[in-house]
Amino acid sequence: MLRACSMSTLRKTCLYDLHVELGASTAEFGGWDMPIKYPLGIMKEHLHCRAEAGLFDVSHMVPVRVTGKDRARFMERITVADVQNMPEGLGSLSLITNDQGGVIDDCIVTNAGDHIYMVINAGHEDKDLPHIEKHMNEFDGEVALEKVGCGLLALQGPSAATVLAKLAGDEVTQMGFMTGKKIDVAGVPCFVTRSGYTGEDGYEIGIPIDDTEAIARKLLAEPEVEMIGLGARDSLRLEAGLCLYGNDLDDTTTPSEGNLLWTIPKIRRADGGFVGAETVLGQIADKKLVKRKRVGFVGKGPPPRGGDKLFTPEGDEVGVVTSGVYGPSVKKPVGMAYVKKKYMKAGTKLQAEVRGKKRDVEITKMPFIEPGYYRG
DSSP states (O other), rough: OOOOOOOTTTOHHHHHHHHHHTOOEEETTTTTTEEEEEEEEEHHHHHHHHHSEEEEOOTEEEEEEESTTTHHHHHHHBSSSOOOOOTBBBBBEEEEEEEOOEEEEEEEEOOOOSSSEEEEEEEEOOHHHHHHHHHHOSSSOOEEEEEEOEEEOOOOEHHHHHHHHHHHOOOGOOOTTTEEEEEEETTTEEEESSSSSSSEEEEEEEEEHHHHHHHHHHHHHHEEEEEEOOOHHHHHHHHHHOOBBTTTBBBOOOTTTTOOOOOOOOHHHHHHHHHHHHHHHHHHHOGGGOOEEEEEEEEESSSTTTTOOOOOOOEEEEEEEEEEETTTTTTEEEEEEEGGGGGOOOEEEEEEEETTEEEEEEEEOEEEOOOOOOOO
């Protein structure tokens, strides 16, 4: 299990002492005391990850293992993924939906051979796991779920493969994007996926708790690697057009509204069978049922923040910002918002009310950067 304080205090990951040693500034995130930035600073951390390799402690996230002979069929009940046709070693970003078709969580689902490996968001145990267990109790098959007690590191950036190969061998450089397998890292059995949430090539590494700090230190000893906090992780994921649950997605947001229909394969659109399918597939069949859409925007001046309202030049309120930052790589403010459908087209000019003053923004396609994912 992850190292934690009492229930009345913030939880701490197994790398907390290392973060303190490295001079991290920490704050609450999802019930955890997490590093927001290091002495390098958010801007330089962001740019370093884009140029070399950044190491992130993501041990606050929740890996789970789903077992049993009917595990794939069960996973197709609680997520929109095509798990039964997913080749061994392959994973995908998917959605856990509720009865109303809203998104309970976004997650990574990987066919790990003898089990399904799924990573859910920090602070979501109290929501996701009861939902999964409820449907497991109603399921007419053999399936079981257990939390995986491990540390979780993300190594991200164009130098990530070269760095990890020094500890794990050239095998990791041959892995395809969104694949996962058991690999020894520095002699320690780990579960490695070629994935991440920065828009760069990289890996997420599940490590036994007692070995996590040692492997983190070995990675940090490589000249290409800097430790990166959640501040830069937010600007990196936003430039890559990736949602942050709780900001850009919530229980009331459907896949159509969130522009996440690409997570629902054609076969799942045909056979349904997942929780909330009636609403989700109904919106696919009749686009008029969808009244708002998630969009990207760019601006000038101070970046709009979550909760800032969007207006037409004539003053009509048409949307709300969900995430916004200054994008260090693109050198301008970028963000996400939900707007009425008629204003979702790229090139649409709107205004964001930032600290009581209206600032010009323009709807644009996402991602804001060219992704660096490894495609082979």
